[in-house]
Amino acid sequence: MCRVNFAKSCLFLAAISMSSMLSAEEHTIEQKDKAFVLSDQKIETFTVNVGDSISFKNQDPWFHNIFSLSDISTFDLGSYPKGEFRTVKFETPGEAEIECAIHPQMYLVVEVKE
Ligand SMILES: [Cu+2]
Structure with a gap:
């Protein structure tokens, strides 16, 4: 009986560690006061792992856009x-420069690590 329980816990722990290795993280960065903000702090760089995604949430009473012309990630997700x-998934290691077409002063470098 004890052995069966032990084996079950091992399987359980293995499943947990595998899922944490496989699951990509989902980050949220706010667009606030025409800046990229995390935990009420203005940020200019942010590091993620390959496979992670970032949701850029507009917290200002005006529209923001999100786009990038970087080698590792080129997109324009429009204005909202x-x-x-808007959510961006990063699948290539390197650096992505994230900008807002409406507010040129908004600039964020996302470092994507392998
Ligand atoms: Cu903007």
Whole structure:
């Protein structure tokens, strides 16, 4: 009986560690006061692992856009109002420069690690 329970716990622990290795993280960065903000702090760089995604959430009473012309990630997710967000998944290691077409002062470097 004890052995069966032991084997079950081992399987359980193995499943947990595998899922944590496989599951990519989902981060949220706010667009606030025309800046990229994390935990009420303005940030200019942010590091993620390959496979992670970032949701950019508009917290300002005006539209924001999100785009990147970087080698590792090229996209333009359009403009969106307060309360909405756009999600970007990073699948290539390197650096991505994230900008807002409406506010040129908004600039974030995402470092994607392998
Ligand atoms: Cu903006």
